[in-house]
Amino acid sequence: xxxxxxxVNGESRQVEADPSEPLLWVLRDRLSLTGTKYSCGIGECGCxxxxxxxxxxxxxQTSISSVAGKSVTTIEGLAPDGLHPVQQAWLVEAVAQCGxxxxxxxxxxxAFLARNPHPTDEDIDSAMSVALxxxxxxxxxxxxxxxxxxxxxx
Amino acid sequence: MSMKPTxxxxxxxxxxxxxxxxxxxxxxxxxxxxxxxxxxxxxTATATQRPGLEGPDVFRPAAYVLLRTDGIVTITVxxxxxxxxxxTSLAMILAEELDADxxxxxxxxADADTQHIYxxxxxxxxxxxxxxxxxxxxxxxxxxxxxITAAAHVWDIDKSMCTTDRGEVIRQDTSEKLPYSYLVPLAxxxxxxxxxxxELKSPEDFRIIGTPMRSPDGPDFVAGSAAYGIxxxxxxxxxxxxxxASSIGGxxxxxxxxxxxxxxxxxxxxxxxxxxxxxxxxxxxxLEGRRVLKLTTAGGPASEFDSQVxxxxxxxxxxTDPESDELIAYYTVPFYSHAPMEPMNCLxxxxxxxxxxxxxxxxxxxxxxxxxSQTGLRDEQVVVHVxxxxxxxxxxxxxxxxxxxxxxxxxxxxxxxxxxxxxxxxEEDIQHDYYHPLSVxxxxxxxxxxxxxRLTRQEARGVPTGAWRAVTNxxxxxxxxxxxxxxxxxxxxxxxxxxxxxxxxxxxRAVLDLVAEKAGWGTALPSGRGRxxxxxxxxxxxPVAQVAEVSIDTSGHVRVHRVVCAVACGQVINPDTVAAQMxxxxxxxxxxxxxxxxxxxxxxVQQSNFDNYxxxxxxxxxxIEVYILPSHDxxxxxxxMANPVIAPAVANAIFAAAGKRIRRLPISGExxxxx
Numbered sequence: 162x163x164x165x166x167x168x169v170n171g172e173s174r175q176v177e178a179d180p181s182e183p184l185l186w187v188l189r190d191r192l193s194l195t196g197t198k199y200s201c202g203i204g205e206c207g208c209x210x211x212x213x214x215x216x217x218x219x220x221x222q223t224s225i226s227s228v229a230g231k232s233v234t235t236i237e238g239l240a241p242d243g244l245h246p247v248q249q250a251w252l253v254e255a256v257a258q259c260g261x262x263x264x265x266x267x268x269x270x271x272a273f274l275a276r277n278p279h280p281t282d283e284d285i286d287s288a289m290s291v292a293l294x295x296x297x298x299x300x301x302x303x304x305x306x307x308x309x310x311x312x313x314x315x
Numbered sequence: 316m317s318m319k320p321t322x323x324x325x326x327x328x329x330x331x332x333x334x335x336x337x338x339x340x341x342x343x344x345x346x347x348x349x350x351x352x353x354x355x356x357x358x359t360a361t362a363t364q365r366p367g368l369e370g371p372d373v374f375r376p377a378a379y380v381l382l383r384t385d386g387i388v389t390i391t392v393x394x395x396x397x398x399x400x401x402x403t404s405l406a407m408i409l410a411e412e413l414d415a416d417x418x419x420x421x422x423x424x425a426d427a428d429t430q431h432i433y434x435x436x437x438x439x440x441x442x443x444x445x446x447x448x449x450x451x452x453x454x455x456x457x458x459x460x461x462x463i464t465a466a467a468h469v470w471d472i473d474k475s476m477c478t479t480d481r482g483e484v485i486r487q488d489t490s491e492k493l494p495y496s497y498l499v500p501l502a503x504x505x506x507x508x509x510x511x512x513x514e515l516k517s518p519e520d521f522r523i524i525g526t527p528m529r530s531p532d533g534p535d536f537v538a539g540s541a542a543y544g545i546x547x548x549x550x551x552x553x554x555x556x557x558x559x560a561s562s563i564g565g566x567x568x569x570x571x572x573x574x575x576x577x578x579x580x581x582x583x584x585x586x587x588x589x590x591x592x593x594x595x596x597x598x599x600x601x602l603e604g605r606r607v608l609k610l611t612t613a614g615g616p617a618s619e620f621d622s623q624v625x626x627x628x629x630x631x632x633x634x635t636d637p638e639s640d641e642l643i644a645y646y647t648v649p650f651y652s653h654a655p656m657e658p659m660n661c662l663x664x665x666x667x668x669x670x671x672x673x674x675x676x677x678x679x680x681x682x683x684x685x686x687x688s689q690t691g692l693r694d695e696q697v698v699v700h701v702x703x704x705x706x707x708x709x710x711x712x713x714x715x716x717x718x719x720x721x722x723x724x725x726x727x728x729x730x731x732x733x734x735x736x737x738x739x740x741x742e743e744d745i746q747h748d749y750y751h752p753l754s755v756x757x758x759x760x761x762x763x764x765x766x767x768x769r770l771t772r773q774e775a776r777g778v779p780t781g782a783w784r785a786v787t788n789x790x791x792x793x794x795x796x797x798x799x800x801x802x803x804x805x806x807x808x809x810x811x812x813x814x815x816x817x818x819x820x821x822x823x824r825a826v827l828d829l830v831a832e833k834a835g836w837g838t839a840l841p842s843g844r845g846r847x848x849x850x851x852x853x854x855x856x857x858p859v860a861q862v863a864e865v866s867i868d869t870s871g872h873v874r875v876h877r878v879v880c881a882v883a884c885g886q887v888i889n890p891d892t893v894a895a896q897m898x899x900x901x902x903x904x905x906x907x908x909x910x911x912x913x914x915x916x917x918x919x920v921q922q923s924n925f926d927n928y929x930x931x932x933x934x935x936x937x938x939i940e941v942y943i944l945p946s947h948d949x950x951x952x953x954x955x956m957a958n959p960v961i962a963p964a965v966a967n968a969i970f971a972a973a974g975k976r977i978r979r980l981p982i983s984g985e986x987x988x989x990x
Binding site for chain 1: 396397398399400527529530532533534535536537538539540541542543545546548554579580597598599600603654655656657658703704705706707708738740741891895898899900901902903924925926930931932933934935936938939
């Protein structure tokens with residue numbers, strides 16, 4: 162076990178972990194940030210998506226040692242005082258069904274719009290296809306990202 | 316003297332003071348009681364039953380409404396929430412008749428109830444809305460009546476001079492208002508009039524039912540604060556994963572845990588029946604411990620099973636020569652896994668005098684019965700909590716099958732003397748599922764007259780199968796609706812016209828007409844595109860028609876561009892939820908139609924994760940339009956109604972686009988390109 166310093170949702174945190182331990186399990190088991198979900202463990206589904214220094218990252222494929230000294234944002238810290246525009250759009254479009262994949266979808270969408278604030282519909286389809294939803298909320302994810310992008314233009 | 320029992324209202328309405336100055340109404344509706352079921356106590360849904368039609372408990376609907384002096388109204392929902400938005404729908408139904416302010420509504424999830432308080436909690440078969448529509452309406456109406464009575468006391472007027480609006484009682488002659496929150500303490504002390512009739516709203520007066528209300532759960536879903544089974548944490552909790560043979564029913568004959576015990580954080584290695592658990596201080600350490608276990612395994616009773624061989628056997632059983640002037644065709648639907656995004660998991664805290672379990676389940680009562688019988692504890696010593704389900708689709712109707720997940724979690728907790736969170740990896744979730752059964756359906760009909768096709772289906776045996784969203788409706792709709800298309804061409808009829816001719820008037824024909832109109836049936840399409848239609852009424856209760864537009868590229872890849880869906884589900888509770896269930900069902904059905912299936916070789920499931928059991932992705936999702944037939948008839952279910960329809964709609968569209976008949980799912984490019 163090694164001690165790692167990182168910033169999680171704006172707060173300095175020290176965690177004891179194996180260097181190879183995925184960030185996913187550090188967040189969930191050691192820091193009780195359970196909004197970041199486990200689903201496939203192989204980086205296929207996107208449920209565990211967080212931001213590392215502002216970039217979307219699959220926390221199940223990200224070792225704790227690789228994020229030492231870096232800033233990690235989880236769904237709990239995406240908008241500390243209220244709702245991120247993507248979260249707002251999500252509520253307006255009533256995207257969630259079971260809701261399990263939605264933190265990962267929202268983190269994927271927020272990172273995408275930060276990088277590409279004026280996306281085309283094709284950009285949205287391509288960017289959001291990295292995250293799986295078994296309930297089939299895709300038509301509404303599409304609409305919510307379009308809405309959030311539009312809100313950013315206003 | 317009449318022996319007919321009279322309903323004493325005090326028997327079914329219990330008013331009690333709640334902590335913090337509230338009024339708790341427990342409203343039981345004996346008029347809705349049904350006979351106890353004679354069904355087996357396991358409650359397991361088999362592949363041929365409609366889940367939820369029968370349950371292990373007496374069906375005795377009850378509702379709990381907690382009105383507080385701060386204005387918050389808490390409605391207890393006893394059906395499991397897995398994305399069908401049932402918490403919101405049932406709360407809407409009660410809030411409508413209570414005439415509550417929707418913003419004041421909070422929802423509480425009931426624990427497993429084995430005391431016959433809430434009635435059936437078996438959340439399957441798309442039954443929650445139709446079973447509990449009237450009970451929840453009546454409960455709301457009774458609560459409203461009590462608040463009106465309280466206001467009439469305050470004003471010293473007759474009840475008939477009072478009405479309500481959005482959480483307030485209104486005195487009609489003076490327009491004075493009293494909020495429900497103010498009336499709560501008085502209402503809690505009122506004698507309850509026996510046998511007083513309670514009036515229900517006329518559907519024309521609905522302002523919540525039939526309106527796209529926002530779910531009170533929405534903010535928790537987007538904030539990541541909604542707790543699924545996998546998210547529950549309790550003090551002192553340990554983490555476990557289980558190692559077992561990866562084959563179906565395979566046995567663990569020996570293991571070597573020398574290296575596992577050396578992994579830091581691994582606390583215990585605990586043998587279970589045909590399995591061994593690694594208990595650690597974190598999920599990661601448990602996984603690391605499991606990784607270095609050496610297992611010796613042997614095949615189980617399914618070790619000879621091969622899905623290709625089984626398919627050939629079913630086909631051989633059914634194959635027959637057609638009569639003269641008869642059309643016969645055979646349709647294959649494969650094994651599918653449920654693959655909910657939240658893998659199976661359970662948290663158990665088992666002690667000598669009590670046991671508490673948290674598990675995402677569609678059938679909490681059966682779970683509780685299992686824990687009671689395993690532990691020998693009394694009913695009040697066992698609590699089964701039902702967090703949000705990260706997807707259900709039938710998988711969580713029996714969380715103790717084919718592997719006894721809950722039983723193992725309880726055993727582990729009991730053995731290590733601490734709460735234990737048992738988590739399955741995705742690989743276990745896919746390889747130890749009970750699957751949608753592989754089946755072959757023979758369909759035949761006369762070519763000398765238009766008649767309803769006759770279906771005969773045979774299902775695979777020898778491996779675990781069970782309820783998978785819409786169950787038998789999936790192969791039935793695929794076979795019949797694909798056949799009808801072939802039949803229409805053979806009879807030189809338009810596929811829509813043939814369906815209209817065979818359909819009953821009323822909702823079934825109306826959804827066909829509606830979908831045809833909205834999809835522009837019969838109008839020209841861009842070159843290379845084809846349009847297909849299909850219809851099915853899952854469980855015979857909710858007619859759904861869909862038209863799919865597809866194109867096929869040179870490699871045989873199918874692209875679904877647009878799906879138009881028409882649904883007749885009686886009185887709509889939440890139109891936004893109906894649309895969401897149709898959209899979601901279509902996407903779920905497209906994964907089954909266009910992606911991979913489960914194949915089994917030597918008793919081993921060949922798929923293991925989303926890389927080899929992929930789901931449809933957003934960029935493969937068509938534009939979906941949903942149209943709902945207006946109605947004030949009793950509501951019918953929506954959760955399983957869309958997914959059976961899309962595969963035949965797509966298959967029929969492929970024929971229209973490329974002239975190739977699809978008789979086997981999933982649809983493969985090779986099949987389309989083959990001549």
